[in-house]
Amino acid sequence: MKIISAPSPLGLWANVRSVGAFNVAYSFVALWAFVKVLRALRWRLKTTQLRGPPRTSIIYGVSYDLALSQDRGRMYERWATEYGVAYMIPSVLGQTRIVLCDPRAIAHFYARETWTYVQTPLSLALLETSMGRGLLWSQGEDHRRQRKALTPAFSNAAIRKLTSVFYDSAYKVKGAWDTAIESSKDGDAVIEVQNWMNHVSLDTVGIAGFSHDFGSLDGKRTSVTEMFDSTFRANQQSSAVNRVFILFASAFPIITKIPTKRMNMFKNFGVIMGEISNDLLTRSRREKDMNMSGGDEEKSIIGLLVKSEGQDAELHMSKEEVVAQIPDILQMKVLLLAGYETTSISLTWALIELSRHPDVQTSLREELLAFGADPTYDQLKANLLYLDAVVHEVLRLHPPVNEFNRLAAADDVIPLSEPVRTKSGEMTDSISIAKGTSITVSSAAINRSSAIWGPDAKEFKPDRWLTEDGISEKAKEVQGHRHLLTFVDGPRTCLGKDFALTEFKTVLSVLVKNFVFEMRDGPDTPVEIVRGILPRPRVVGEDGIGVPLRIRRYE
Template identity: 80%
Template sequence: MNMFTIPVPSPSSLWTTIHPGGAFHVACSFAALWAFVKVLRMLRWRMKTTQLLGPPRTSLVYGVSRDLASSQDSAAMYERWTTEYGVVYMIPSVLGQTTVVLCDPRAIAHFYARETWTYVHTPLSSALFESSVGKGLIWSHGETHRRQRKALTPAFSNVAIRKLTSVFYDSAYKAKGQWDNVIESSKDDDAVIEVQNWMNHISLDTVGIAGFSHDFGSLGGKPASVTEVFDTFGSNQKASAVNEVFILLASVFPIILKMPNKRQNLFKKLSVTMGQISNELLIRSRREKDVSIGERGQENSIIGLLIKSEGQDTEFHMSEEEVIAQMRLLLLAGYETTSISLTWALIELSRHPDVQTRLREELLAFGPDPTYDQLKANLPYLDAIVHEILRLHPSVPEITRLAAADDVIPLSEPVRMASGNMTDSISIAKGTLITVSIAAINRSSTIWGPDAKEFKPDRWLTEDGIGGKAKEVQGHRHLLTFIDGPRTCLGKDFAIMEFKTVLSVLVKNFVFEMRDGPDTPVEVARGVLPRPRVVGEDGTGVPLRIRRYE
C-alpha cells in the first residue's frame, strides 16, 4: 500500500464502529457542546446587560409569559410592575429567557429610533410574518426595509389620500344604505345589527378600491374568500389556550411553527388566499398598466407604484415576491386595523350617549359631508374621539424585538438595579429581548393622569389635557398606536382619514346603543389581532341596537 494512501471507511462501516455505544457518546458530546455554548452566551449576556429588578416567575416553564398572554388586560400588569420596579425592569419569560420591558418615554424613543437596525424582529415574528404575508415591509429590516418603504411612501402622501376621500365616503354610504334596509324591514324603528362584520366589510372594500382598484363587493353581500378566512380566526375561542402554549414555546423554538395545528393551518390558508387574490390583482393591473398610469395619472396609486417598482431600472426596485408581499400586507392591515378601531368607536359611543350626541351635533352643524381638509382641521370633536379611541384601544397592544447589537439605552429617570444601586441608563447585550407595551404607555396614569383609563375625548381639546409626561412620548400625537421611528405605520394618515370619514357618516345618520344596556360587558377576543367582543357572543360578535336619526 502506498504510504500516501489513507483508507477511508464507508459510512456504514463507520456507523458500525461507533454504534451503539459510540453513537451515544457522540450525541453526548454534541449536547455538551450545545450546553457549553449556551452557558457562554448566558455569561456574556449577564456581563453585558444591566441586571434589573422585576416580578418573580409564576411558572417554571413560562415565567410570567402565560399570565400576560391569557390576561384580558396585560397593560395593567405592565403598569403595576412599573409602579413596583421602575420605568424599566426585567420579566422572566419562556424556558429561562429574560425580557427587558421599557416603560420610559426617553428609553422608548431611543429604542424606536434604532428599529430595523439595532432592534429587529425576533425569529418567531420573522417566521410568522413570512408565513402569513411574505417578505414585505413588515418582515424586512435595515436597508431592505428602507428601500421598500421609500418605494411605497408616495401612495400614502396627503395628495394621494385627498384623492381617496371619495372612496371612503362611498363605502360608508353603501353600509348606510344596507342598514336603512335592515331597519326598514324590522317591525320596530330600530334593529340589532352585528357591527363588527360590517366594519370588516367597509375596510375590505375600501382597501380593495383605494389600493388596487378592485371592488370585493362585500358590502353588497358578495362573499369574499379573504373575509371567510379572517372571520375563522375569531370563531374558535376554545382553542385559544392551546394556541397560547404553542406560540409561547415557538418563541424559543421557532421550528415548532412547522408543526401542523389549527391556528397554523388558518395562517397558511390566509396566506394562500391573500396570495391568490394579490396575484390576480397584479396580473390584471399589469394588463391595464398603460391605461391606468398613462391616461389616468395613477402612477402614485399603491398598485401603480408596486408595478412601477418591478422595473429593473427603478431606484427602489422590488422583486415580484416583494410586490406580492406588499399587497398581502396591505390587505391584512387594511382589513384588520381600521375595522377594529371603528368597532371600538361604536362601542364607546354606545356606552357614552352624551359624547355621541355632542359628536352628532358637531357633524350636523357643519352641514354637508366635509372634505379631506375639513376633516383634518374643522371638526375638533370628531378628531378628539378618533384619537381617544386610538389611545385606549391600539390595534397592536405590544411589540417585542431582539437586540442585534450591544447598546446603551438612556432613561428619563433613574431606576434601581438588582444590585441595589441606581442608574440613569441601561446596557443591553446582543440577543436581549426588548418589549414595549403600547397599551400600557397609552393608558398609563403616570403619563396621562389619574383619568387615563377613562374614555374622555375632551382631553384632546384643552391645553392642559395632554400632561407634561405625555408630551415626552414621541409618536403621532404622543401615542404609540402607530409605532415610531423607521417603522412608523406608513398607512397612518390613510387609516385616520378612513376612520373619520366612516364615523362621520354613521353617527350623522344613526343612533347607537348597546343591545343589553350601557353596562354590557365587552371583552377582548383573539383573532388575527385582538378584537372586541360582547361577553357571551360567539366569535367576535358586537351586536348594537341601531335606529335612524330623524
C-alpha cells in the first residue's frame, strides 16, 4: 500500500504565498489594463476624430518613416495638403498624435503652453537626466517665476553691452582664415566651416554669459567640445538603435531608466554640465564676495543667478534651481544646445546658402561695405535691411529645432482658421482635445509651407523680406517673431532670441565683408542632414559634420 505523506506546514504556506503573490500581480495588471481602456474610451469620446495618413507599420505607425526622413517638414506639409490643417497620425504601439498646421490653431496652442500643453513624459525624463530641473524642464508657475528672474539678462541694454564680445569672436575667425589663405599658393583655402561656427558660438556664450573663455577659437580642447564630438559619434554609430529606443520610450518613458549606452551618454552629459556649472558658480560667488563695495548693477547671466540666491531677493530660487540654470539658458537653454548647436547651425546654413547664391552674397557684401565701419547693436537691428533679410530667410528655411511635441494636461477646444473634414465626413472649424492627447507642431512645415508662404516657399529669397507684399497675408497670420516659428511663441518664446540674432548678424557681417565663399565642388553640391543633438547640415560624402567651403579674401 502506497503511503502519501501530508504536506508540511511550511510547504503549504509557501504555496499559499506564491498563489497570493500571483493574484496580487494579476490584479495590478488587470487594474492597469482597465484604467488604460477607460482612458482610451474617454479620449475617443472627447477628442475630435480626424483623418490622417494610414499606418505604414503595425508597431511604429508612421513614426519610423518620420525618423528616417531627411525633411520631416515636407512630410507634415504633404499630409496637411491631403487631410487638412489639422490631422491625426498613427504613432508607436497604437498611439495617436494630432498635428497642427494652422496659424490660428498654433497661436491658441502656444498661448496655453506650460499650463494646458506641457512637456511629454519622455522629454521631461531626458531633460532631467541631462540638464537638471532648470528652465527647460519646468512647467506652469515654476517656469514663469524662473523665466521672470532671468529676463533682465536678455534685455536690449544687456545685449547692447555684449556686442563687442561677438565682434571679438568674429575677428578671431577672420585672423585664422587670413593665415590659412596666406599659406595657400592659390590665394584661397578650403576650410571646414561648421567646426569654426561651433567654436565661435561656444566661446561667445562662455564670455558673454559667464565671463569664461573656453578658448576653442584658440585651439583649446574642452570637456564641452569633447562631449559634443563623442555624442555625435555615438549617435551616428548606433543611429538605428537610437531611433527604436526613442520611439519605444515615447510610449514607455520608464525605458529611460534602463542603463543603455544612450542613457549613459545623457547622464555623462549631465555630469559634465554639473561640473562646469559648479565651477562657474563657485568662481562667481568668490568674485561677488571680493567686491562688496557695490558698482554697476549686475547684468551677466551668472551674476544674476548668484544674486537670485539671496534670501531677500524678490524672486528667490533654490540652490538646486540656480545650479540647474547656469548651463540652461542663453538662448541656449543649455550650454551645449546654445553655445554649440542652435547659433552655430544657423551660421553654417547661412554660409551654405550664400555659397549657393553668389548674387545674394554680392548684394549683402555691397550693403555691408557701403555702410562702412562695424555697425553698432542698434544699427544691426535697424539700419542693415538686407543683412536682416538674409538672416531671417536662413532662419525660415532652416530652423535649428524642427518640431515640438506636447501633451494636453486638460481638455481643450482648439479653433481653426479653416474647416477640416473629420473621419465621419463632417466639417468642423474647431477640434476638441481630451486630456492626455499628444500634439505636434512642426516649425519647419509652417516656415516652408507653400500654402502659407506661397509657391516660392522652398526657395532661398531674402528679397521677400524687403517689400510689403513679399510676405503673404496667410504668413502674417503666424504669430511668432517675424511670422516664423523658429523661436516658437507664447510663454516659451526663446529667451535668448535677441542674443542669438545679434551674434548671428555680427559674425556674418564680419565674414561676408572680408571673404568670398563658394561650395568646394560647385553650387550644386548636395547637402544632407545628419542627426547629433540637433539636425545639422553636412556635405554629402564628408565625415562627421564636414561642410568644406572654398574661401578667398575679398579684394
